[in-house]
Each structure stands twice: as C-alpha cells, then as structure tokens.
Amino acid sequence: MQTSSAGKYSSGGFQPIIDKCSGCDRVVAENSSQYCGTFMQPSAKWRLGFCNLATHAKPEIKIVTIKVNPLKAAKRASARKK
Numbered sequence: 001m002q003t004s005s006a007g008k009y010s011s012g013g014f015q016p017i018i019d020k021c022s023g024c025d026r027v028v029a030e031n032s033s034q035y036c037g038t039f040m041q042p043s044a045k046w047r048l049g050f051c052n053l054a055t056h057a058k059p060e061i062k063i064v065t066i067k068v069n070p071l072k073a074a075k076r077a078s079a080r081k082k
Helices: 005-010 070-081
Strands: 027-030 033-036
Touching: none
Parallel strands: none
Antiparallel strands: 027 033
16 A cells, blocks of 8 residues: 655654755655655654765764884784794
8 A cells, every 4th residue: 555655744753854964865855844755753863973874974984093113013023933
C-alpha cells in the first residue's frame, strides 16, 4: 500500500529540518516547510556532532604527526637486528 507523501509529512510525525540540514539531498519541501525524507527527528541525528547520512557535508579528518627522537629510533632499530 502506498500513502500520499503530503499526508506523510503533514501528519505530525516528521519534524522540520534544522539549519545544519539545509543543502542536503534528502530534504523534501512540503507545504512551505522542509522535512528530512529519511529521519523523523533530524535534530537527533546532529546531536552528537554529525549526521551520518548528510550528503552536503563531509567529516573533517585530522592527521596528527608525531615527532620521533632520532637517537631513540636508531637504538630501537639496532636492538631489533640482534
């Protein structure tokens, strides 16, 4: 059975999107309001920092470089050879 999409979003189960969701491909415009087509409560997906299905934003990956003491590295390398 298929239901009409207008009744689906205006029935009150779906909450309007938050500002972080604007620009996502999953946003559905219905009756001058915008809703997420995937989640009923979009604010819950952004509560921990990032929505896992956001198509407009990618998580930042931070690369941390570690300084290595060259003297200690040489000692470790020579100890492995023995």
